[in-house]
């Protein structure tokens with residue numbers, strides 16, 4: 001089966017204007033005026049931008065257990081609409097994939113219901129409860145890409161150390177939602193002047209930084225690949241920079257919303273601005289941008305966290321934590337960071353595709369002959385307004401609705417097949 005993409009502006013280490021041919025799910029030729037073999041589907045991009053399929057190592061698909069928020073099918077469609085060809089799904093589900101049987105069922109369902117590549121993290125501890133480590137060797141052999149308790153931090157240090165040793169033994173990463181519950185308390189946004197002004201309970205940076213400092217010490221002692229999820233504070237960036245200098249095997253992600261917004265941008269007690277970790281200070285936001293630019297932070301991941309309308313209505317005090325991101329991440333970052341010359345398009349594509357693929361050993365992130373036919377075509381020239389009516393996700397919980405952005409997905413191709421078409 002062939003697919004011929006004509007007249008593409010190809011982004012990558014060696015950008016060029018031309019054609020791309022795929023054969024049986026693999027890129028078979030790149031060049032000019034490529035000839036279409038018999039029975040080839042031809043797509044003329046008319047100069048639109050073609051880039052490696054985006055890779056998101058942090059999504060919540062909510063199935064099984066919370067299908068009113070999202071399903072594997074709708075989550076994968078949303079990701080494809082956002083230009084993603086590979087995503088990694090988190091295990092805060094019901095049942096939790098903390099045993100081989102449930103993990104195998106989930107991996108099978110991910111494969112059946114998605115047109116893109118959906119990989120799966122298994123739980124670090126039984127039921128995500130911070131006490132009992134899971135069967136790392138068994139879960140790894142069953143296909144877990146790594147281990148995460150995302151949604152809750154592993155509170156007990158000795159358990160976390162045991163988990164790191166177990167994951168290291170099977171060469172798998174520990175993917176940490178870093179959050180100390182004692183410091184978190186009943187906080188719903190970042191502690192500081194804005195929380196005081198809005199009269200809302202705050203949570204301090206220590207919620208993240210105290211546990212991150214602990215984990216980096218444990219990661220060094222265990223030798224595990226430790227991945228820090230949704231890093232949100234300036235001190236976290238400094239701690240990771242220091243750990244990398246010491247040779248600790250640490251990688252880190254930052255989410256689009258922490259790059260785009262600070263707590264001072266929260267206009268009112270509005271549930272769309274409630275997520276974990278919370279939007280921090282402007283100083284923290286600037287440190288996250290600097291951390292990406294100097295290589296301390298390795299990648300951008302959306303933390304796509306869909307919730308129902310009821311769960312995201314009313315005061316932040318009652319609402320669920322989390323916002324959707326799959327269908328807005330690229331456009332928002334392109335508009336606010338590439339069009340303003342803070343990032344280059346090549347940097348953004350690296351952080352949203354090549355780098356996460358490389359750090360997690362995923363066969364993705366490169367538009368080269370012999371690589372998987374995973375790519376996305378974007379119109380970077382026509383503005384549009386962010387409107388959940390255009391989305392596939394069941395979750396409409398986003399603070400970015402109504403924003404005018406550039407970067408509209410025209411096609412997403414995964415494994416040589418069309419996963420999304422505008």
Ligand SMILES: NC(=O)N[C@@H](CC(=O)O)C(=O)O
Nearest residue numbers: 060150151275276305321322
């Ligand atoms: N980010 C969030 O605010 N919520 C996530 C969990 C998480 O990523 O910690 C969720 O599952 O809803």
Ligand SMILES: [Zn+2]
Nearest residue numbers: 150151177229
């Ligand atoms: Zn998390």
Ligand SMILES: [Zn+2]
Nearest residue numbers: 090150151303
């Ligand atoms: Zn998450």
